[in-house]
Amino acid sequence: MSFRDDLALTLRARFPILYVESFEEQRVLAEISMVAGSGEQVRTVRAVHAWSTTSGVVTQNGAPASGTTDPRAALEWFRRNQEPSLLVMRDLHAFLGDDRRPADPALVRTLRDLASELQAGAVARTLILVSPVLRIPPELDKDITLLDFPLPTEAEIRAVLDGMIAANAGGGRIAIGVDAVGRERLAKAALGLTLNEATNAFARAMVNNGDLGVDDVHSIMEEKRQTVRKAGLLEFASVDIDLDDVGGLQNLKRWLYKRNGSWLAEALEYGVSAPKGVLMTGVPGCGKSLTAKAIAAAWELPLVRMDIGKVFAGLVGSSEQNMRTAIRTAEATAPCVLWIDEIEKGFSGLGSGDSGTSTRVFGSFLTWMQEKTAPVFVIATANKVDALPPEFLRKGRFDEIFFVDLPTAAERRDIWELHLTKRLRDNKAAGLAITPELLDSLADITEGYTGAEIEQAVIAGLFDAFSERRQMTGVDLRRAVATMVPLSVTQAEQISAIRGWAADRAVAATSAEDRAGYTTAASAAPAEPTGPDGSGPQLKLVPSDPTTRGGRTVDF
Structure with a gap:
């Protein structure tokens, strides 16, 4: 059920006090006014008055009601107003207490008395509380009805985006480089934002470099980052990999x-x-x-x-x-x-x-x-x-x-290439030729090593090069591998247990054709360097049955 339908139903049923939790006051007021003014939805058309601590009660025709900035005075004004109407109070949550202080008892009593009067009264009147936070004193639990007010739909956000594009595209002010699918991606990226936040996100994307394209999804992500940070329970993680x-x-x-x-x-x-x-x-x-x-x-x-x-x-x-x-x-x-x-x-x-x-x-x-x-x-x-x-x-x-599972030979080769290319890009340690022969050799001597251990081997090789202020060599890498005891040795029993569990309960993340031909790494103990130059261990590779590795063989 939509908010309009839910609101119309509660108004026709003469619910005395409604509570809408939302930051979007103006959007809530617009929806309330639309429902209250529709004879088809509520049958009895109601006037909509609004109250805040700064302006007091402002009637539907824009006239202020003097002496109503105090909430109890505003409620008394509404009690005397014997016409079909709604009073929307926007700041009342500040008077309803929190974890540190209780609610004003006189205000709570006034609300309870008013709830009984509105419910039994002959005139259709309802009090609606609009607040960005939910604060209901226990005494009012049975008198207040909560209404969910959803965030803007994709259609509403798309309307805002299309309106901004139409307003800024003329005269070459903003270059528009998005088609219908691109606009859909931008609108979907803004889901979860209020209309104001979505407007800010689109404006930021437009002024960033003078155009609007699909790549501007990242600008919208920045606005969402703010939303997540304010909540405090989730972290918006930065991503710089693919x-x-x-x-x-x-x-x-x-x-x-x-x-x-x-x-x-x-x-x-x-x-x-x-x-x-x-x-x-x-x-x-x-x-x-x-x-x-x-x-x-x-x-x-x-x-x-x-x-x-x-x-x-x-x-x-x-x-x-x-x-x-x-x-x-x-x-x-x-x-x-x-x-x-x-x-x-x-x-x-x-x-x-x-x-x-x-x-x-x-x-x-x-x-x-x-x-x-x-x-x-x-x-x-x-x-x-x-x-x-x-x-x-x-x-x-x-x-x-x-x-x-532990990486196969082909995967280890890819991991070595990724880390060497990343770490040796435009720095003083660069100079080692990343050849297929080198990668094959490194993949062979790291049977049973995890991707994290391969990365640490590259880092250790860089430290050796840095300590002598020279370029890194293959010897540095082989020495780092030889002096490292891999997890497949120190936790061989645990790895075997994990593989046993996954054998018929999980799908292997590595394709079947890449898994054949190498032993499970737990059987390969690290060797010592073969000489003072640290030329590295020569591990013997033994063909093995691919079914010994964990995970069901299912290719996608």
Whole structure:
């Protein structure tokens, strides 16, 4: 039911006091005036008067009612006004108390008396409170009815965008470089903003470089960043990588590329709904968090990070409210990517010693995951997925569960190339020729190493070069590899357990053809350098059955 329909229904039913939580006062007033003045919707046309602490009561014809700046005086004025009418009070929340001070008892009593009078009165009158925050004293719980006022729809935001384009495109003031699809992308990017915020975002995009294009989605993201920061429970993560910057994981990448743009209207023509999200589990340091960031960049969506610890922080009893606020913020930022890193640390050990708070919070999150319609793509990562409750893993919460294993030879080659190219770009350590032979050699000696360990090997080689103020060499890299004990050795049992869990419960993030031909890395212990020059270990590669690696073999 729309806000107009809901408002009309409550007015016809003579509800005495309504409460609308919204920052958009003018938009709320416009909607109220439209409904109150429509004889078809409310049958009895009502005059709309407005009150604020600065101007007091201003009647529908614009005349001020003297001596009504005090809220109790304004309510008394409304009590005497015996015509079909509405009084919209915009600042009353400031008098209704908060966590630090109670509400004015005389004002509360006045509101309770007025509620009884309006409900039983012969004249159709209703008091409507409009506030950016929800403050209802317990004494008024049964007298006040809440009305949801949604944020602007895509059509409303599109109308604002089209109006701004029409107003600024003439005379060559602003170059317009967006077609119908581009305008849709810009409008969808602004979903979750108020009309004023959307107007500011579009204006910022236009004046940034004198034109408006699809790339200006990033300017709109900046406005959303402000919204997320003000909420305080989510973090707007900066992204400077793409999926191409993630080595390997071709199966996962294909799955993600096929779903790019699935939140646009074009997808509806194919009967496609926006994906819910993915859960990525696997060996630590193999690119799960990096992939989460890359997805947002590839899809040109904001990346919002939820810290479960912040949800459970604060006063006793506030965790449930924190989760609801975090969910509302994420939906207000939609379409977006919601990233929850190491989710098992936040939701493991539910209900132990906290009076069931964590269980209730987890239940709220699960229900939202199941029922959500907003295009919020949830990407959760977990290193110990067996610590998660089983109901979290069932179909309907996530579209797919992916297992990220230790990188194969081909993936290690890509990872070496990515990090060497990135680190040796235009600096004094550059000079090492990144040849196919070098990459193949480095990939061979790092069987069983994670992507994070390969990156650290490159960094260690750079430190060796820096200490002697010279260019980095292949010897530096081989020495760094030889002196590092990989995770596949120090946590061989844990990795084996993760693979066992994922064997028939998750889809392998690496394509099947890239997995064949190399041993599982836990069997390859690091070797010492073969000589004083640090020429590096020579690890023997043994063919292996690809089914020994974790994850179901499913290619997308």
